[in-house]
Amino acid sequence: MPAPKVTPDGWVVSDPNEFYFITSHEPPRPNVVWRLLWADARGWKTLALWALAAGLIAAAVVTEWWVLVAPGVGVLYFWFQLFWRAVPNLRDTPVLTGIIEDDLRPHPLPILGNLSTAIATTPDGREIPVVFYTEHVTELFKQGRMVEVVFLYDPSSQYNLVYGVRARA
Numbered sequence: 001m002p003a004p005k006v007t008p009d010g011w012v013v014s015d016p017n018e019f020y021f022i023t024s025h026e027p028p029r030p031n032v033v034w035r036l037l038w039a040d041a042r043g044w045k046t047l048a049l050w051a052l053a054a055g056l057i058a059a060a061v062v063t064e065w066w067v068l069v070a071p072g073v074g075v076l077y078f079w080f081q082l083f084w085r086a087v088p089n090l091r092d093t094p095v096l097t098g099i100i101e102d103d104l105r106p107h108p109l110p111i112l113g114n115l116s117t118a119i120a121t122t123p124d125g126r127e128i129p130v131v132f133y134t135e136h137v138t139e140l141f142k143q144g145r146m147v148e149v150v151f152l153y154d155p156s157s158q159y160n161l162v163y164g165v166r167a168r169a
């Protein structure tokens with residue numbers, strides 16, 4: 001998990017550039033494909049996935065055991081499907097703000113232990129489930145503060161990803 005950073009206006013975020021990109025552009029956001037590709041290229045998990053695919057394809061060429069091409073292409077296809085599904089979400093999903101109180105729950109998938117879920121109440125009264133890095137909000141809740149969150153709202157999503165949190169003034 002990236003270390004939390006605090007913006008000049010008090011938002012606790014993982015990546016200030018991504019936060020400001022999302023909050024300063026109305027949908028459709030420009031250059032989303034390149035931004036996502038650049039973000040993927042900087043992550044070790046994506047690089048490992050690409051290396052696995054390239055290694056399988058290279059092993060097939062070197063050993064002439066062509067059956068290895070299929071899993072290599074399959075890994076690339078898997079990454080491409082995930083990537084291509086993320087593009088419209090980031091490009092076209094509106095930004096909403098909401099308030100969460102101290103009702104944090106761990107993410108239902110144990111492998112995502114550094115994430116928590118909560119219900120964000122928007123200014124118009126909707127209650128929307130959100131997911132965020134636990135580390136970003138624990139200190140605010142220790143101080144007994146309500147937390148304001150910024151997230152991309154996709155009504156078809158089980159949880160909406162929070163991009164920034166700050167203490168409610």
